[in-house]
Amino acid sequence: MKSAVRESIGSADIPATMLAVVFTAQDHFALREVPTPRPGPREVLVRVRASMVCASDAKILAGRFPAIKFPHVPGHEFSGEVAMSNDERFAVGTRVGIEVHVGCGTCDRCREGMYTLCQNYGKRETGHAHVGFTIGGGLAEYAAVPIAALHALPEHVTFEQGAWTDNLGVALWALERGRMAGGEHVVVIGPGAIGLCVAELARALGAGRVTLVGRGARLARVRDLADEVIDAADVTRLRGTADLVVEFAGTAEAVRAAIGLARRGGRVVLGGPTGTGVELSGVDLSTIVLGNLDILGSLANPKGVSGRALALLADAKVDVTSLVTHHFPLRSFAEAWQTFTERRGGAIRVMLHPAEGN
Numbered sequence: 001m002k003s004a005v006r007e008s009i010g011s012a013d014i015p016a017t018m019l020a021v022v023f024t025a026q027d028h029f030a031l032r033e034v035p036t037p038r039p040g041p042r043e044v045l046v047r048v049r050a051s052m053v054c055a056s057d058a059k060i061l062a063g064r065f066p067a068i069k070f071p072h073v074p075g076h077e078f079s080g081e082v083a084m085s086n087d088e089r090f091a092v093g094t095r096v097g098i099e100v101h102v103g104c105g106t107c108d109r110c111r112e113g114m115y116t117l118c119q120n121y122g123k124r125e126t127g128h129a130h131v132g133f134t135i136g137g138g139l140a141e142y143a144a145v146p147i148a149a150l151h152a153l154p155e156h157v158t159f160e161q162g163a164w165t166d167n168l169g170v171a172l173w174a175l176e177r178g179r180m181a182g183g184e185h186v187v188v189i190g191p192g193a194i195g196l197c198v199a200e201l202a203r204a205l206g207a208g209r210v211t212l213v214g215r216g217a218r219l220a221r222v223r224d225l226a227d228e229v230i231d232a233a234d235v236t237r238l239r240g241t242a243d244l245v246v247e248f249a250g251t252a253e254a255v256r257a258a259i260g261l262a263r264r265g266g267r268v269v270l271g272g273p274t275g276t277g278v279e280l281s282g283v284d285l286s287t288i289v290l291g292n293l294d295i296l297g298s299l300a301n302p303k304g305v306s307g308r309a310l311a312l313l314a315d316a317k318v319d320v321t322s323l324v325t326h327h328f329p330l331r332s333f334a335e336a337w338q339t340f341t342e343r344r345g346g347a348i349r350v351m352l353h354p355a356e357g358n
C-alpha cells in the first residue's frame with residue numbers, strides 16, 4: 001500500500017469532529033460540531049479551504065429539493081486539499097477543486113458522458129452522488145468527496161479560484177452548447193456569478209462583442225467584464241441582433257427576452273434554473289420557426305468540461321477573484337449567509353474559509 005493511505009480518522013491530523021454548517025430543518029440552520037465524515041470506497045477526505053454559498057443553497061434550505069433530507073451539510077462550490085486517500089492519483093496533499101455531479105457510471109446517459117443526467121439520480125447505492133445535494137458538502141472543515149468529482153488544481157490556481165471549478169464548467173458548457181464561433185456577438189442575460197463567468201469566457205474564447213444584460217446597481221459594478229452592459233428595460237434595441245444569447249437569469253421574462261434578441265438563424269441557450277412549474281408565454285412561435293432558431297437547454301457541467309475551464313483559469317483567461325465580494329471564516333456563516341441572501345454591499349459571491357480563524 002502507498003504511504004498516502006491513512007487508516008483511521010482520529011489519527012494525529014484528522015480530528016474526530018469538525019465544524020460544519022447544518023441545515024437542521026426547513027428554514028433552519030446552525031453551526032455544529034459534527035463527526036468528521038469518513039470517506040467511503042472511491043472517495044477521499046478533503047480538507048476544505050474555500051467554499052461559497054449559492055442560490056441553490058437557499059433553495060435547499062427552503063425545502064425545494066424534495067430528494068434532500070434534513071439534517072444536511074450543504075456546500076457545492078469549494079476547493080481544498082486531500083487529507084485522507086487510498087487513491088494514488090489524488091494523494092494526501094493534492095490540491096483539488098470539486099465538480100458536483102457524479103454519475104453511476106453505467107446508465108445510458110453516464111456512458112455518453114452526460115453524468116449530469118444520470119438515470120440513477122439520488123441512488124447512492126449505484127454510485128451516484130450530487131455533492132452538497134444528495135450527499136454532504138463543503139460548508140464544513142472536511143468533506144468526503146467521490147474521486148470522480150475531483151479535479152487537481154493547476155499549479156498557479158489558488159484555492160479561492162479553485163472553488164469556481166463547478167461554476168466555470170457550467171458557464172463553459174453553456175457556451176459549448178451554443179457553438180460560439182470567434183467574432184460573434186454574444187448577449188448574456190443575468191449578471192449573477194454564472195452569467196458573469198459566461199461573459200468572461202465568451203471574451204476569452206474570442207467573441208467579437210459581449211453584451212451583458214441585467215438590472216440595478218450590479219450592472220455598474222461588473223461593467224468591465226463585458227464590452228457593454230445594458231439595463232433589461234432597454235434591451236429591445238438589440239432585438240434580432242445576437243448570434244448567440246445565453247440566459248442565466250432563470251425567469252420566464254428573461255427567456256422571452258433571450259428568444260427575441262437572437263438574430264435569424266441564431267442560437268439561444270437557456271441555463272437559468274427556473275425550477276419546475278414555470279411556464280413560458282408571450283413568444284410568437286414564428287420567431288423560432290421562421291427564424292430557424294436553435295433553442296437549447298443547458299444543465300450543469302457534463303463531459304469533464306470543468307477540467308477545461310480550469311485550464312483557462314490557469315492561463316489567466318478569466319478572473320474569478322473579483323466576483324468574490326466578501327470573505328468570512330466558517331464560524332461567521334450566519335453573517336455570510338445574510339450578506340449573500342440579502343445582497344448586502346452588492347454581494348455577488350460570498351466565500352467561507354473553513355481552515356482559517358475557527
Ligand SMILES: [Zn+2]
Pocket residue numbers: 054055056076077
Ligand atoms: Zn451553486
Ligand SMILES: [Zn+2]
Pocket residue numbers: 103104105106107108109110115117118119120
Ligand atoms: Zn448514471
